[in-house]
Amino acid sequence: MATTTLNLIGLDKAGYKGKSSTLCQGCGHNSISSQIIAACFDLSLDPSKIIKLSGIGCSSKSPAYFLGRSHGFNSLHGRMPSVATGAVIANHKLKALGVSGDGDTASIGIGQFIHMLRRNVPMVYIIENNGVYGLTKGQFSATADKGQVLKKIGRNPFMPVDVCLEAFVANCGFIARSFAGDPRQVRELIKAALTFDGTAILDIISPCVTFNNRDESTKSYVWGKGHEEPLHDVTLVPKREEIEVDYEPGEVTEVEMHDGSRLMLKKLDRDYDPTDRMAALALLHQAHVDQLLVTGLIYLNRDQETLLDVQGMVDTPLGALDEKALRPSPESLKEIMASMS
Amino acid sequence: MSTHEVAALEAGSQLAGEEIVNDFSMVVATVNGSGSQTSNMAIIRALFRMGLPISGKNLFPSNIQGLPTWFTIRVSADGFVARRDATEILVAMNKATLVEDLQSLVPNGVCFHPDDFEPGLLARPDITYYPMPVQQLVREAAPPKEMRDYIANMVYVGVVANILRIDLGEIRHALETHFQGKAKAVAMNMDVVESAAAWAETNLTKRDPYCVRRDQQTEGLILVDGNTAAALGAVYGGVGFAAWYPITPASSLAEALGDYLPSLRTDPETGKATYSIIQAEDELAAIGMAIGAGWVGARAMTSTSGPGISLMAEFSGLAFFAEVPVVIWDIQRMGPSTGLPTRTSQGDIMFVRFLGHGDTRQVMLLPGSPAECFEFGWRAFDLAERLQTPVFVMSDLDLGMNLWMSEPFVFPDKPMDRGKVLTADDLERLGSFARYRDIDGDGIPYRTLPGNEHPLSPYLARGTGHSEEAVYSERPDDWEANMERLLRKHTNSRTILPRPVIDLSAGAEIGLIGFGTTDPAIMEARQRLLGKGVDTSYLRLRAVPFVEDVGEFIEEHDRVYVIEMNSDGQMRQLLQLEYPELAARVRSLRRNNGLPLTARWITDNLLAAEEI
Ligand SMILES: Cc1ncc(C[n+]2csc(CCOP(=O)(O)OP(=O)(O)O)c2C)c(N)n1
Numbered sequence: 001m002a003t004t005t006l007n008l009i010g011l012d013k014a015g016y017k018g019k020s021s022t023l024c025q026g027c028g029h030n031s032i033s034s035q036i037i038a039a040c041f042d043l044s045l046d047p048s049k050i051i052k053l054s055g056i057g058c059s060s061k062s063p064a065y066f067l068g069r070s071h072g073f074n075s076l077h078g079r080m081p082s083v084a085t086g087a088v089i090a091n092h093k094l095k096a097l098g099v100s101g102d103g104d105t106a107s108i109g110i111g112q113f114i115h116m117l118r119r120n121v122p123m124v125y126i127i128e129n130n131g132v133y134g135l136t137k138g139q140f141s142a143t144a145d146k147g148q149v150l151k152k153i154g155r156n157p158f159m160p161v162d163v164c165l166e167a168f169v170a171n172c173g174f175i176a177r178s179f180a181g182d183p184r185q186v187r188e189l190i191k192a193a194l195t196f197d198g199t200a201i202l203d204i205i206s207p208c209v210t211f212n213n214r215d216e217s218t219k220s221y222v223w224g225k226g227h228e229e230p231l232h233d234v235t236l237v238p239k240r241e242e243i244e245v246d247y248e249p250g251e252v253t254e255v256e257m258h259d260g261s262r263l264m265l266k267k268l269d270r271d272y273d274p275t276d277r278m279a280a281l282a283l284l285h286q287a288h289v290d291q292l293l294v295t296g297l298i299y300l301n302r303d304q305e306t307l308l309d310v311q312g313m314v315d316t317p318l319g320a321l322d323e324k325a326l327r328p329s330p331e332s333l334k335e336i337m338a339s340m341s
Numbered sequence: 342m343s344t345h346e347v348a349a350l351e352a353g354s355q356l357a358g359e360e361i362v363n364d365f366s367m368v369v370a371t372v373n374g375s376g377s378q379t380s381n382m383a384i385i386r387a388l389f390r391m392g393l394p395i396s397g398k399n400l401f402p403s404n405i406q407g408l409p410t411w412f413t414i415r416v417s418a419d420g421f422v423a424r425r426d427a428t429e430i431l432v433a434m435n436k437a438t439l440v441e442d443l444q445s446l447v448p449n450g451v452c453f454h455p456d457d458f459e460p461g462l463l464a465r466p467d468i469t470y471y472p473m474p475v476q477q478l479v480r481e482a483a484p485p486k487e488m489r490d491y492i493a494n495m496v497y498v499g500v501v502a503n504i505l506r507i508d509l510g511e512i513r514h515a516l517e518t519h520f521q522g523k524a525k526a527v528a529m530n531m532d533v534v535e536s537a538a539a540w541a542e543t544n545l546t547k548r549d550p551y552c553v554r555r556d557q558q559t560e561g562l563i564l565v566d567g568n569t570a571a572a573l574g575a576v577y578g579g580v581g582f583a584a585w586y587p588i589t590p591a592s593s594l595a596e597a598l599g600d601y602l603p604s605l606r607t608d609p610e611t612g613k614a615t616y617s618i619i620q621a622e623d624e625l626a627a628i629g630m631a632i633g634a635g636w637v638g639a640r641a642m643t644s645t646s647g648p649g650i651s652l653m654a655e656f657s658g659l660a661f662f663a664e665v666p667v668v669i670w671d672i673q674r675m676g677p678s679t680g681l682p683t684r685t686s687q688g689d690i691m692f693v694r695f696l697g698h699g700d701t702r703q704v705m706l707l708p709g710s711p712a713e714c715f716e717f718g719w720r721a722f723d724l725a726e727r728l729q730t731p732v733f734v735m736s737d738l739d740l741g742m743n744l745w746m747s748e749p750f751v752f753p754d755k756p757m758d759r760g761k762v763l764t765a766d767d768l769e770r771l772g773s774f775a776r777y778r779d780i781d782g783d784g785i786p787y788r789t790l791p792g793n794e795h796p797l798s799p800y801l802a803r804g805t806g807h808s809e810e811a812v813y814s815e816r817p818d819d820w821e822a823n824m825e826r827l828l829r830k831h832t833n834s835r836t837i838l839p840r841p842v843i844d845l846s847a848g849a850e851i852g853l854i855g856f857g858t859t860d861p862a863i864m865e866a867r868q869r870l871l872g873k874g875v876d877t878s879y880l881r882l883r884a885v886p887f888v889e890d891v892g893e894f895i896e897e898h899d900r901v902y903v904i905e906m907n908s909d910g911q912m913r914q915l916l917q918l919e920y921p922e923l924a925a926r927v928r929s930l931r932r933n934n935g936l937p938l939t940a941r942w943i944t945d946n947l948l949a950a951e952e953i
């Protein structure tokens with residue numbers, strides 16, 4: 001008899017799966033879905049306490065393909081942040097996980113994206129970045145590189161939007177970049193994001209095998225494999241678990257996350273401190289200049305108020321309040337009426 | 342017809358020396374931003390407290406400071422509160438519009454004016470002029486610089502009160518209400534009012550026939566604007582979440598929520614809020630947030646006006662199709678486009694009715710008074726949650742921003758209807774769940790709320806084609822079945838929507854159909870028409886889709902006039918669409934000039950249409 005591994009809440013990995021994907025074979029988005037499943041399983045999250053949200057695009061379809069035991073909302077093109085904002089306010093006990101595309105976020109949705117960050121809406125926000133519009137068949141998105149060539153479309157004459165830089169400027173407290181071809185890192189960063197209180201941005205290069213996977217494209221598998229430069233080796237140790245690996249002294253930076261989990265950043269080639277704001281800015285700039293896919297946790301600031309902190313709401317979710325809490329007394333109405341007569 | 346002739350008609354026969362009690366319109370002409378609002382409110386409230394039926398309408402420019410503004414106060418012993426075309430009394434505080442303002446006065450009208458206006462400007466010989474020593478009294482009061490304008494406006498309050506016999510005690514009372522008991526502000530303003538009144542007593546002789554006398558017609562009534570009423574309705578309807586983006590004339594609705602919620606909806610034990618308000622970055626985000634909150638189970642709303650409604654089109658279609666409850670207040674202003682931001686209209690009827698692409702149909706409520714704004718304020722949540730659909734409440738600038746006499750608001754007469762929501766226990770008992778299945782045959786499916794821990798509970802809400810299980814589907818039969826169910830739901834919604842208010846006049850051949858703020862003008866017009874031997878029935882719509890009563894009403898009358906404030910006769914068109922077999926009977930009386938309808942316009946145009 002084959003044994004299935006169960007996590008701390010007694011679910012196996014299948015408990016986090018969704019319907020089978022209808023995306024293209026080899027699409028980066030599928031690989032990210034798998035890592036969302038793995039991350040939630042690893043963290044033993046209760047699927048009924050997660051809501052998944054998306055906009056419109058191939059990427060935004062993927063909530064159907066993971067977390068089948070979670071409620072979700074496949075909303076409008078570029079407008080998922082607003083729906084997520086309202087949802088999180090109506091029930092602050094739910095963990096929101098958003099999946100978007102580069103078109104969804106950086107083109108039509110850049111406004112809502114920035115305002116979500118400005119409000120620090122507590123949620124994980126993944127951009128499955130392939131530099132094209134997959135679902136509408138291969139037009140340039142706003143993250144396409146200047147000078148990039150697409151078969152049918154021609155050459156892109158405009159500078160790309162860097163969603164990590166946008167997030168940085170908008171004071172996002174958790175900014176990570178990763179590559180769908182580096183599944184372990186994707187998984188660990190998603191786990192880290194899930195333990196963060198505030199908007200956590202994950203810009204994941206996610207190749208579109210159908211429309212933008214030529215080797216010279218910065219959003220292709222081959223380019224990613226050849227140019228990825230991880231900042232560190234990331235491991236998220238959930239709060240209830242022991243740290244199993246023995247690290248050499250000075251080799252690892254340990255960061256405590258909001259829920260008590262520990263993020264272990266093992267040093268690779270360079271010294272990098274993700275809490276250093278100017279270092280993060282320089283890094284993003286230099287990566288662009290050097291045309292390198294620098295991945296890992298780029299910026300972390302755990303000390304910012306979230307939207308929920310400033311709204312000052314009762315502990316019971318607004319969506320679960322009963323009539324007694326919601327409808328003031330008849331006497332109070334009488335008083336108001338008296339003041340108007 | 343020249344303005345003068347019109348004015349003469351309106352004034353009727355006015356004999357010199359005979360008093361005209363409790364029946365006139367007064368216009369205060371000022372400059373926007375000059376602080377006259379406090380003065381006008383003081384006069385209105387004082388008249389109201391004297392027991393006189395009044396209405397006040399502010400015709401203001403889309404401008405912060407410097408352009409002309411007219412505030413109209415109507416006193417009517419007969420209880421009519423519609424705007425009138427004619428003005429008997431002018432308080433001329435704006436020299437720039439003086440000539441025009443004087444022109445629009447009735448023969449033998451009255452004009453109060455600062456005494457430094459050149460005599461040459463006051464050219465109409467039939468008018469009774471009352472100069473007011475505004476500069477002198479302001480100098481004597483020596484107010485702080487930033488209060489000068491307010492104080493100057495208090496001078497006319499005092500002089501007008503003296504000449505028209507408005508009770509100064511009631512003016513004081515009104516100021517106390519206005520300044521919420523801030524004694525210093527009340528005293529400073531009241532001092533000027535009193536010295537102005539005293540000055541008038543010694544220096545002016547009453548030479549005009551207009552005056553007020555205490556009555557008891559406002560006992561038990563309140564004075565309120567529709568946006569405050571709407572906000573209170575939402576508060577007592579249990580609003581959990583409101584998102585908005587500033588726009589005239591809707592802003593004051595969200596601001597009133599912000600005024601009332603902290604005191605009414607703070608948890609006494611923890612001091613925390615049982616609500617949340619967000620000023621969004623635009624109307625797209627405002628409705629998106631409200632939809633997100635509605636999906637999760639909070640009573641969610643947004644409030645806006647025409648341009649915002651345009652931006653909300655895509656989301657409105659999503660909420661209709663994904664079946665998410667949400668309440669949207671449209672405080673209509675004049676469009677198309679930016680139009681006239683500070684002028685009223687009923688021009689969004691057709692657009693909102695079908696807001697969203699594809700075959701979208703929206704439910705609309707049509708409040709006709711502040712009391713109905715309050716009632717629909719809470720009822721809209723019950724309807725949205727029961728029907729799992731957006732509910733649009735179609736108010737307008739006139740209703741939303743002007744002060745109205747109103748019956749006091751009635752506390753909701755039934756518990757909240759939270760609609761068909763399945764709990765984990767329900768799911769355990771039922772053993773199966775499909776989000777878009779029509780179990781009860783009324784077209785309304787059951788929903789679960791995110792957070793429900795039962796494994797049967799989750800579903801992926803979507804604006805894409807879906808099966809009963811909310812799974813993406815392109816199957817023609819799934820699509821058709823879903824659209825048929827949505828239509829069934831929409832059709833059935835009539836049974837729980839507010840019914841029209843009908844006043845049948847036995848034997849009347851003419852039926853009038855109206856909705857919203859045209860109500861007072863229509864009521865008054867019916868009286869006038871009766872005086873000319875023209876009998877009419879009246880149906881006031883309160884919701885779309887229409888109930889059968891509407892069709893029956895049309896059937897019962899030879900000629901039905903739909904009276905509305907838009908250029909295309911939008912409600913008329915909706916009625917003709919709904920009742921094609923009766924379309925020929927349905928005629929249109931429409932006016933769309935930015936001003937609230939008047940009874941005279943309706944009367945004249947109906948008589949002309951009837952060739953009487
Ligand atoms: C308002 C609106 N405009 C256009 C579209 C068409 N549309 C669907 S998906 C898409 C682009 C998706 O690109 P991206 O977000 O990068 O997702 P991908 O498919 O690449 O994963 C567009 C333009 C739409 N659905 N809605």
Ligand code: SF4
Binds near residue numbers: 027029134135
């Ligand atoms: S078109 Fe591109 S983005 Fe869309 S599923 Fe296929 S590979 Fe993925």
Ligand SMILES: [Mg+2]
Binds near residue numbers: 133
């Ligand atoms: Mg894309």
